[in-house]
Amino acid sequence: MSTVDLSAKIPNNVGLKDDKRLMRALESWQPKFLDWWRETGPTDFNADQIYLRTAIGVGKGGWAHFDYVKMPEYRWGIFLADPVEHRKIHFGDHLGEAAWNEVPGEQRNRLRRLIVTQGDTEPASVEQQRLLGHTAPSIYDLRSLFQVNVEEGRHLWAMVYLLHTYFGADGREEAEALLQRRSGNADHPRILEAFNRPIETWVDFFCFTTFTDRDGKYQLASLAESGFDPLARTTQFMLTEEAYHMQTGENGVGRIIHRTGTLMKEGKDPRKEGALPLEIIQKYVNYWSSGSYDLFGGEDSTNAAEAFAAGLKGRYREGDGIYKDPKALNASYRLAVPEGGHMVEREIPLRRAMNALLLEAYAADCRRIVDRWNRDLKALGVDAQITLPSTRFHRYQGVYANQPFTPSGELIAREEWQKRKDEWLPSDADRKYVASLMKPVYELGKIANWISPPHQGVNDKPWDWEYVKFH
Ligand SMILES: [Fe+2]
Numbered sequence: 001m002s003t004v005d006l007s008a009k010i011p012n013n014v015g016l017k018d019d020k021r022l023m024r025a026l027e028s029w030q031p032k033f034l035d036w037w038r039e040t041g042p043t044d045f046n047a048d049q050i051y052l053r054t055a056i057g058v059g060k061g062g063w064a065h066f067d068y069v070k071m072p073e074y075r076w077g078i079f080l081a082d083p084v085e086h087r088k089i090h091f092g093d094h095l096g097e098a099a100w101n102e103v104p105g106e107q108r109n110r111l112r113r114l115i116v117t118q119g120d121t122e123p124a125s126v127e128q129q130r131l132l133g134h135t136a137p138s139i140y141d142l143r144s145l146f147q148v149n150v151e152e153g154r155h156l157w158a159m160v161y162l163l164h165t166y167f168g169a170d171g172r173e174e175a176e177a178l179l180q181r182r183s184g185n186a187d188h189p190r191i192l193e194a195f196n197r198p199i200e201t202w203v204d205f206f207c208f209t210t211f212t213d214r215d216g217k218y219q220l221a222s223l224a225e226s227g228f229d230p231l232a233r234t235t236q237f238m239l240t241e242e243a244y245h246m247q248t249g250e251n252g253v254g255r256i257i258h259r260t261g262t263l264m265k266e267g268k269d270p271r272k273e274g275a276l277p278l279e280i281i282q283k284y285v286n287y288w289s290s291g292s293y294d295l296f297g298g299e300d301s302t303n304a305a306e307a308f309a310a311g312l313k314g315r316y317r318e319g320d321g322i323y324k325d326p327k328a329l330n331a332s333y334r335l336a337v338p339e340g341g342h343m344v345e346r347e348i349p350l351r352r353a354m355n356a357l358l359l360e361a362y363a364a365d366c367r368r369i370v371d372r373w374n375r376d377l378k379a380l381g382v383d384a385q386i387t388l389p390s391t392r393f394h395r396y397q398g399v400y401a402n403q404p405f406t407p408s409g410e411l412i413a414r415e416e417w418q419k420r421k422d423e424w425l426p427s428d429a430d431r432k433y434v435a436s437l438m439k440p441v442y443e444l445g446k447i448a449n450w451i452s453p454p455h456q457g458v459n460d461k462p463w464d465w466e467y468v469k470f471h
């Protein structure tokens with residue numbers, strides 16, 4: 001078991017106090033991180049007391065502590081899951097070799113890029129969400145937003161720890177750059193597209209936490225298989241926190257749907273009641289799920305093949321022994337691709353399809369979430385359903401990029417797509433309508449009219465408890 005040092009300037013279980021150089025380097029990065037938080041985080045709420053969970057260790061069950069805290073005083077720490085003794089690499093060309101505790105020289109650049117790309121998404125989402133605190137539908141939701149925000153901040157710390165510890169001067173440079181890029185900035189954008197899209201409303205936020213944080217889960221899960229042990233252990237612990245982010249999304253969208261369904265059941269028009277028609281919810285689901293599909297990268301990717309071969313990035317749950325061939329050799333993957341207005345089947349080596357496999361696992365997970373929403377609609381006695389769009393729909397990356405597919409995955413003429421796209425994606429009018437509903441409700445026990453209250457609160461408190469004490 002690792003020793004947890006909670007009294008240190010940077011709480012950690014990585015023995016920082018025994019590595020003075022590293023400690024000094026991280027302690028000099030810390031004020032820059034706080035400057036970044038004060039400049040681009042939920043700044044207008046820095047003086048309020050928020051009831052937040054803070055990671056204080058990695059033991060199962062008792063890893064978190066809840067209390068009121070002002071966000072800039074949150075104790076962002078560095079926590080890695082405990083090491084597994086004699087851990088072996090369990091996939092790729094190095095199958096059976098001992099896991100690495102140092103960066104293998106020939107994989108240095110690739111590994112650094114993986115860590116930087118993951119690290120970049122963490123502060124990006126905080127930037128994207130920075131104004132949402134002004135329009136939360138309830139105090140409960142306001143707290144959830146801030147919980148997600150501070151934990152994304154901690155995830156940035158996790159990646160910066162790896163950069164500082166294992167990548168020398170270029171790692172330190174990358175750690176600085178992570179604080180300099182800005183979501184949506186024309187000159188210094190964040191690396192991935194979905195993290196440059198503005199999250200303007202709470203409908204966007206709940207869809208983002210459902211679909212984009214869930215992409216995060218799959219990326220982290222594939223890195224948690226890594227032969228580079230510190231990366232595996234860091235991402236493994238991040239997944240613990242990530243679960244709450246996805247829950248926030250799934251429950252958030254679910255509560256919107258529940259509210260809409262309840263009104264429909266009563267024979268009311270959701271729009272006249274100031275709630276969200278199902279068609280609009282569907283368009284937001286289409287927009288954020290398809291944007292998240294892009295985060296998996298190309299379905300046919302030599303880059304992904306190399307990361308797998310090198311033992312850096314495994315398949316989803318690779319370590320559970322669910323794949324017959326841990327080397328993924330001598331097998332192929334069938335991919336339908338558009339060619340000259342038709343779909344043709346192509347066969348590619350399995351290793352090149354690693355992104356496609358991860359996307360498949362992700363889409364199956366998303367489908368389970370959508371099914372849960374639909375079961376609720378059915379229970380309410382509403383006929384209509386939400387559907388998850390095909391992974392071909394509205395793509396900008398991979399083999400389906402910029403091709404006119406319908407949400408059900410059918411290739412159509414470009415003009416038809418143009419004509420119909422407002423049926424499938426939020427139009428300006430939809431966005432305006434949704435924005436018009438976004439009014440803060442900060443009275444205890446009250447909640448906005450477009451969303452149902454949650455079934456339960458946080459840490460055994462009721463949902464209408466005072467999770468935020470305004471200064
Ligand atoms: Fe994260």
Ligand SMILES: [Fe+2]
Pocket residue numbers: 152213216242245
């Ligand atoms: Fe997250």
